[in-house]
Amino acid sequence: MRKNKIFVVGLGLIGGSLAKAFHEHSNTTITGFDPDQATCKKALELGVVDTIERSVGEGAAEADLILLAAPVSGIIKLLDELAAITLKPDVIVTDTGSTKKGIRDQARHVLGPEVCYIGGHPMAGSHKSGVMAAKADLFENAFYFITPEKNTPSEQVERLKGWLVPTRAKVMAIDPESHDEVVGVISHFPHIVAAGLVHQLHLNPMNQALDLPRLAAGGFRDITRIASSDPTLWQDIIMNNKAVLIKLFEDWDKVMTHVKDSLLAQDVEAIFQFFQKAKMARDQFPIKKRGVLPPSYDLYLDITDRPNEISRVTGIIGQAGITIININVIELRENVSGVLRIFFQSDKSRDEAMALLKAHHYNTYVDE
Incomplete structure (x- = not known):
């Protein structure tokens, strides 16, 4: 019986963890590629993949599932490479990018309707990075977005869901535009705000005299924890969700202007309602559930x-x-x-x- 072949391009934390999870599929070979040869060698040593391919072309040509695990800009370049390769007629191409519309548009442009592309975004991570940190249960009980289009054959969507079963993630289908709006609100914009708060602290005139970071070990440390994320990764994410974030900035400006105006007017009730409504909304959040932001x-x-x-x-x-x-x-x-x-x-x-x-x-x- 011919073995199914999953080809994972990018063997860092996310790609490596998915490859490890995929090993639970019987009658499946997991092959991989990474531009870093040391990563390839380590992935083989750790059993993350069964074999390493010498190029994207060699691995993709025989694959039943191609998973592109790279930053958004890297995924877009990989789609260009796939466009020059003769792929199997029933192959599914998916990815792990943090934004979906731009990748979907590129897939439409270079792959055309002949190749089934279904975007994906596993909403999990770790304080560690690289293939050494890969683990099969990284996505367990986390949300995993997939972004099929209206004309994507339902049997292909179900095939992809079947491939993802070993992740034990909560797979949720959503269109690419809605995905980008959702993650913009609950992940991308909060990262900008957290980084902005850190900048504000360091720019404060009192910083030199009182060493404000040392004093900010309580609530400030908690709400700015995500500002420690990889800046290269977040530059890529933010630039690829620009339209959504610009709109969120406009909404944020309205909220902050309301608070400022309430302070200027000494409107005690408005200030109370600002905090009261936020508290009521925050208290409804699920407890001990893995969401989009890295858990602590x-x-x-x-x-x-x-x-x-x-x-x-x-x-x-x-x-x-x-x-x-x-x-x-x-x-x-x-x-x-x-x-x-x-x-x-x-x-x-x-x-x-x-x-x-x-x-x-x-x-x-x-x-x-």
């Missing part, structure tokens, strides 16, 4: 100021085989209980650590 699994605890206390805490966690991503002492504890903050890879690791520390009589807290 943090644990707070009280510790006394005595020698080796932090070592004792990390020792208790480490002896149980639980990995700690990061740790920091909180000096400014506005709206935060606990003086030590520990970051974990998952809610499971965090909850296990919390139970252990409670057994050793530590007061622990989780901020949902």
Whole structure:
């Protein structure tokens, strides 16, 4: 029986994790390509792929599913390469780009109706990057958008959904334009705002005198966490969702102008309603659900100021085989209980650590 062939182009965190998940398909060969030869070698060593192709052309020609796992601008260039290759008549071409309309337009232009292109966007990531960080369960319970067009054959959509079953993601079909608006609101614009807040802090005249970043360890640190994301990646994303973001800037200006005008008018009720409506909306968000923004699994605890206390805490966690991503002492504890903050890879690791520390009589807290 002939084996099906999945060809993954781009073997970083996302492409590598999808390749690992695809291994659950029986009677399937996973082949890969990456422009970085060291990445290719490591992907083979780790068993992320079964074989490495020498070029995009060689891998794509025999593939039943072609997955382009690259930044948006890179995916558009890869579509140009695929256009020059004779592909199998029933192949599905998909991708993992963070915006969809521009990629869809390019696919229409260079691939034409003869090739089935269905865009994709897995809404998951990690604080780590590269093929070394790839893991098969990266997308479990996360949303995975696919963006078929109205004239895409339903059997091809179902085929793609079938390929994605091992990811254990929540696959959601949506048109490309709606996708870009949705991620613009809940992911792209928040990244701009977070980066803008960091810029505002550093440009403040008080920064030099008081070392504002050191004082901003509480709520400010939390709401600007995503500003630490890869700037090259986010430059690519933002530039490819320009129209949506410009409209969001206009809406944001209206909201901020309303707050400013309310302050100038000393309109106490308007200010109260601004915060009240935001609180009511925020309190309706689902708890412990993986969304679009990278999740944070943090644990707070009280510790006394005595020698080796932090070592004792990390020792208790480490002896149980639980990995700690990061740790920091909180000096400014506005709206935060606990003086030590520990970051974990998952809610499971965090909850296990919390139970252990409670057994050793530590007061622990989780901020949902």
